[in-house]
Amino acid sequence: MADYKLWNxxxxxKKYRWVELSHSLNNESPYWSGIPEGSVELAKTVWxxxxxxxxxxxxTFKFPGQFGTHIDFPGxxxxxxxxxxxxxxxxLIFPLVVIDISQQAKKDPRYAVTVEDIxxxxxxxxxxxxxxxxxxxxxxxxxxxxxxxxxxxxxxxxENAPGxxxxxxxxxxxxxxxxxxxxxxxxxxxxAVAEEKGDLACERYVLDNDKLQVEVLANLDKVQPAGAxxxxxxxxxxGATGLPARVWAITE
Amino acid sequence: MADYKLWNxxxxxKKYRWVELSHSLNNESPYWSGIPEGSVELAKTVWxxxxxxxxxxxxTFKFPGQFGTHIDFPGxxxxxxxxxxxxxxxxLIFPLVVIDISQQAKKDPRYAVTVEDIxxxxxxxxxxxxxxxxxxxxxxxxxxxxxxxxxxxxxxxxENAPGxxxxxxxxxxxxxxxxxxxxxxxxxxxxAVAEEKGDLACERYVLDNDKLQVEVLANLDKVQPAGAxxxxxxxxxxGATGLPARVWAITE
Numbered sequence: 001m002a003d004y005k006l007w008n009x010x011x012x013x014k015k016y017r018w019v020e021l022s023h024s025l026n027n028e029s030p031y032w033s034g035i036p037e038g039s040v041e042l043a044k045t046v047w048x049x050x051x052x053x054x055x056x057x058x059x060t061f062k063f064p065g066q067f068g069t070h071i072d073f074p075g076x077x078x079x080x081x082x083x084x085x086x087x088x089x090x091x092l093i094f095p096l097v098v099i100d101i102s103q104q105a106k107k108d109p110r111y112a113v114t115v116e117d118i119x120x121x122x123x124x125x126x127x128x129x130x131x132x133x134x135x136x137x138x139x140x141x142x143x144x145x146x147x148x149x150x151x152x153x154x155x156x157x158x159e160n161a162p163g164x165x166x167x168x169x170x171x172x173x174x175x176x177x178x179x180x181x182x183x184x185x186x187x188x189x190x191x192a193v194a195e196e197k198g199d200l201a202c203e204r205y206v207l208d209n210d211k212l213q214v215e216v217l218a219n220l221d222k223v224q225p226a227g228a229x230x231x232x233x234x235x236x237x238x239g240a241t242g243l244p245a246r247v248w249a250i251t252e
Numbered sequence: 253m254a255d256y257k258l259w260n261x262x263x264x265x266k267k268y269r270w271v272e273l274s275h276s277l278n279n280e281s282p283y284w285s286g287i288p289e290g291s292v293e294l295a296k297t298v299w300x301x302x303x304x305x306x307x308x309x310x311x312t313f314k315f316p317g318q319f320g321t322h323i324d325f326p327g328x329x330x331x332x333x334x335x336x337x338x339x340x341x342x343x344l345i346f347p348l349v350v351i352d353i354s355q356q357a358k359k360d361p362r363y364a365v366t367v368e369d370i371x372x373x374x375x376x377x378x379x380x381x382x383x384x385x386x387x388x389x390x391x392x393x394x395x396x397x398x399x400x401x402x403x404x405x406x407x408x409x410x411e412n413a414p415g416x417x418x419x420x421x422x423x424x425x426x427x428x429x430x431x432x433x434x435x436x437x438x439x440x441x442x443x444a445v446a447e448e449k450g451d452l453a454c455e456r457y458v459l460d461n462d463k464l465q466v467e468v469l470a471n472l473d474k475v476q477p478a479g480a481x482x483x484x485x486x487x488x489x490x491g492a493t494g495l496p497a498r499v500w501a502i503t504e
Binding site (some may be wrong): 005006007009010012013014016018020021022023024025026032034035036039041042043046047054055056057058059060061063064065069075077079088090093095129168199200205224226227228229231233234235236239241242243244245246248250 | 489
């Protein structure tokens with residue numbers, strides 16, 4: 001029998017750990033309050049059992065693009081920029097870099113990752129490789145599906161969640177040539193940064209620079225900080241500013 | 253700098269060809285006539301540009317589970333059987349076997365693949381490996397998005413499309429230990445088989461045996477008949493009998 005290289009490579013790949021990085025979604029899963037109610041309707045029966053023509057069950061699925069673990073395209077924040085159809089499947093597999101700010105976030109829930117945090121990572125694990133997806137581990141995913149806990153809403157209605165700083169994003173994109181960033185929180189910006197700028201300025205920076213981001217990730221504490229590979233996949237729907245994504249890592 | 257095995261493996265994988273096997277979907281994409289009209293509503297704006305709170309665009313997406321290139325779970329045809337949530341990401345990557353019946357289908361558009369066709373493949377390329385996704389190449393994907401052409405509707409309203417026979421499915425699942433089957437056509441069964449049985453008997457066989465199938469595939473003429481790897485991915489939505497899938501092959 002012929003020896004097929006890729007079939008052998010698949011066997012080798014299966015020996016690693018495959019870690020699900022997406023939340024499981026159902027009709028109770030939360031979404032941003034700016035989106036109208038009724039925007040989620042999953043598994044609605046449109047062809048039921050018991051029809052003489054064909055015995056089977058067919059459903060429809062409705063959800064916002066920014067639902068659960070999702071990918072955002074540049075056109076989400078910048079009119080006219082790239083949408084879902086621009087990306088091929090091989091644009092959506094990356095070396096995964098996981099920066100751990102879970103301890104800092106425990107002390108200060110508005111913590112914004114610093115350039116120093118990233119340099120400390122690089123001193124330990126080596127430089128962020130070209131084309132990486134750089135993800136922030138905050139352990140915030142453990143708060144899913146409690147939207148108030150994820151936002152860190154306090155008695156005054158202010159949000160308190162950790163996230164990115166503009167300087168850290170500039171570092172990963174300009175000094176290193178990252179392709180995408182990710183986080184377990186709802187927003188790119190730490191609440192402190194968003195409040196100071198009066199906008200989601202970090203998210204706008206990412207998308208205005210034609211980079212991609214993956215939000216509301218899960219399980220970043222279960223992968224190696226360096227050396228894992230991450231795959232981001234979404235149904236091949238055109239014209240989307242964002243879509244729920246299936247995201248997983250292959251890791252040692 | 254540390255030498256990360258999986259980061260190097262990713263660089264190697266990128267040297268192969270990555271072939272998109274899913275159709276691109278929009279509001280004009282067809283779906284089965286048994287599904288009520290209005291079941292597709294993609295990229296509907298629910299948060300528009302120009303709001304003072306946040307300058308961005310958010311949409312909703314609605315579609316049937318069996319829309320475009322899609323995966324079917326056993327619960328689609330058999331009440332109580334497994335649905336979308338049963339499968340992990342590492343259950344959805346397979347050695348890809350492509351059986352070419354495009355010449356036979358050109359002569360007879362109701363052609364059903366035979367056990368002999370599959371044995372002829374095996375004589376040339378070696379036995380179907382354990383856990384394979386076995387896909388039928390018919391070149392039928394070139395008819396997308398013309399639903400009538402895909403069904404092969406004739407003057408009498410009868411369907412004429414190639415597909416599987418029960419014997420061929422029994423061979424790949426019982427004699428070989430395949431995990432899934434796929435095809436470029438709308439249905440598993442060739443029109444001749446479906447008519448004879450008065451049911452989609454082949455599809456029912458696959459799903460009743462807890463196997464998976466991927467329908468309305470594209471581009472099977474662009475991958476190697478043996479030695480490629482195929483990835484099938486869908487958003488992590490619970491309770492689905494089927495979902496549009498992003499499917500791609502990595503091939504020499």
